[in-house]
Amino acid sequence: MPKNKVAIITGGSKGIGLAIAQELAKNGAKVVIADIDEKNGSTAAKKVGGLFIRCDVSNEKDVKNMIEETTKRYSVINILVNTAKVYMYKNIKHVTTAQWTSSINVNINGLFFLVKHSLPLLEETKGVIVEVASGLGMPLERESAPYIVSEAATFALIKNIAKTYAGKVRAVGVNPGPINTPLLHVAFSGDLNKYGQLNPSKRVGTPKEVADLVAYLVSEKAAYITGTVVTIDGGEGN
Numbered sequence: 001m002p003k004n005k006v007a008i009i010t011g012g013s014k015g016i017g018l019a020i021a022q023e024l025a026k027n028g029a030k031v032v033i034a035d036i037d038e039k040n041g042s043t044a045a046k047k048v049g050g051l052f053i054r055c056d057v058s059n060e061k062d063v064k065n066m067i068e069e070t071t072k073r074y075s076v077i078n079i080l081v082n083t084a085k086v087y088m089y090k091n092i093k094h095v096t097t098a099q100w101t102s103s104i105n106v107n108i109n110g111l112f113f114l115v116k117h118s119l120p121l122l123e124e125t126k127g128v129i130v131e132v133a134s135g136l137g138m139p140l141e142r143e144s145a146p147y148i149v150s151e152a153a154t155f156a157l158i159k160n161i162a163k164t165y166a167g168k169v170r171a172v173g174v175n176p177g178p179i180n181t182p183l184l185h186v187a188f189s190g191d192l193n194k195y196g197q198l199n200p201s202k203r204v205g206t207p208k209e210v211a212d213l214v215a216y217l218v219s220e221k222a223a224y225i226t227g228t229v230v231t232i233d234g235g236e237g238n
């Protein structure tokens with residue numbers, strides 16, 4: 001368990017990121033929540049006894065500043081968890097170039113900036129990167145090419161980092177099925193209980209279930225796990 005480890009959680013203001021921040025803090029980590037949502041981010045940081053830093057992951061300067069502020073405060077970084085993402089439900093014919101680019105900027109470039117600026121520090125601590133994304137797309141997912149494509153690409157980057165830095169920095173992907181978060185409420189406006197019935201486990205997952213998995217993946221117990229994507233989807237078959 002990550003006692004006294006310094007963990008940056010992007011997208012930690014809400015949803016899966018918030019649950020991860022809570023779980024890692026409960027396990028003794030010093031948590032930094034990096035998010036564009038200042039209101040929920042500050043509240044979340046107070047709740048977990050961590051630090052909130054406003055950061056748009058698609059902005060390299062913001063990411064660089066956030067990493068610098070973290071090291072100014074805590075000297076080291078042990079864990080980087082990236083959950084900061086944008087969702088878009090739109091038929092590919094109607095996706096504008098600006099919308100496509102903005103999805104790529106947050107969902108792919110965000111991970112690139114985070115990795116680029118934190119890797120030297122993670123190498124010093126033999127740290128770990130966890131990317132929470134939607135690797136292959138939920139089987140029921142339609143019409144969301146900018147989201148699915150940009151999120152799937154990040155797993156390729158994770159596998160590449162894992163190979164390049166094997167023995168120095170671990171890099172792991174987490175591929176959730178439907179999880180009860182603000183994102184899922186945007187994706188499916190109907191009754192989530194009814195939607196859950198379509199899943200083999202007859203329910204959607206909870207953010208805490210994903211957080212428990214991430215807490216394991218960043219722990220010493222998972223020292224031999226790198227370069228892979230772990231699916232948590234109730235059997236949906238992502």
Ligand SMILES: NC(=O)c1ccc[n+]([C@@H]2O[C@H](COP(=O)([O-])OP(=O)(O)OC[C@H]3O[C@@H](n4cnc5c(N)ncnc54)[C@H](O)[C@@H]3O)[C@@H](O)[C@H]2O)c1
Nearest residue numbers: 011014015016036056057084085132133178179181182183
């Ligand atoms: N919820 C699900 O059903 C589900 C399913 C599959 C995969 N996922 C993946 O899990 C991850 C987390 O999803 P979630 O459901 O918690 O999402 P969410 O929308 O509930 O939370 C995302 C967080 O990211 C932040 N954010 C958005 N853009 C940002 C930016 N540019 N810079 C910094 N922060 C930014 C938001 O403010 C928010 O706090 C995403 O990669 C998502 O695709 C979720």
